Amino acid sequence: MNTQALIVVDIQNEYFPQGNLSLVGINEAADNAALVIASAREKGHTVIHIRHEMPADAPLFTPGSDGVEINEKVKPIENEAVITKHYPNSFRETNLKELLDKEGIKEVTVIGAMSHMCVDATVRAAVDFGYTTTTVHDACATLDLEFNGTKVPAAQAHATIMAAIEFLYGEVIDTQTWIAR
Numbered sequence: 001m002n003t004q005a006l007i008v009v010d011i012q013n014e015y016f017p018q019g020n021l022s023l024v025g026i027n028e029a030a031d032n033a034a035l036v037i038a039s040a041r042e043k044g045h046t047v048i049h050i051r052h053e054m055p056a057d058a059p060l061f062t063p064g065s066d067g068v069e070i071n072e073k074v075k076p077i078e079n080e081a082v083i084t085k086h087y088p089n090s091f092r093e094t095n096l097k098e099l100l101d102k103e104g105i106k107e108v109t110v111i112g113a114m115s116h117m118c119v120d121a122t123v124r125a126a127v128d129f130g131y132t133t134t135t136v137h138d139a140c141a142t143l144d145l146e147f148n149g150t151k152v153p154a155a156q157a158h159a160t161i162m163a164a165i166e167f168l169y170g171e172v173i174d175t176q177t178w179i180a181r
Helices: 026-043 096-102 115-128 154-169 175-180
Strands: 004-009 046-052 081-085 107-113 132-141 145-147 150-152 171-173
Touching: 004 026, 004 115, 026 046, 026 107, 026 132, 026 175, 046 096, 046 115, 081 096, 107 115, 115 132, 115 154, 132 154, 132 175, 154 171
Parallel strands: 004 046, 004 107, 046 081, 107 132, 132 171
Antiparallel strands: 145 150
């Protein structure tokens, strides 16, 4: 019985150069995500796609816009669930937990965007619900941040989040290591 699932978080057009919130390294992360997805499919893992949607008057992830669409590099195939969410945590007010439990999933791998928001929130929630987690760090992307006048480059923000996840919430590995398993 398959007990593993891949959760593909918010790899949507809005985060690519043609979108309204382009992330640093999003094309490379999406290429790696495509490799992880292909491997998960070959291994018979459950693949679940998450897409973020905001209210119709929001400047980002507007329903019906190209930005809200899952990027072509990681498009779902037939029989793969697509869950629409409205919060950073992919479990909040969605059927993600019910779907995982129905499938008998015990372990989840999380990839996607943004590292410091929806990926982090989803990993932490998964652990809170009792799932074992793996995050594939080079299949995730984020953006440059700023706090209290201090600029935080995307690479530093990403590394900080991955270190925090690895410290307590689960394993953090690269694409090739994940594929080789």
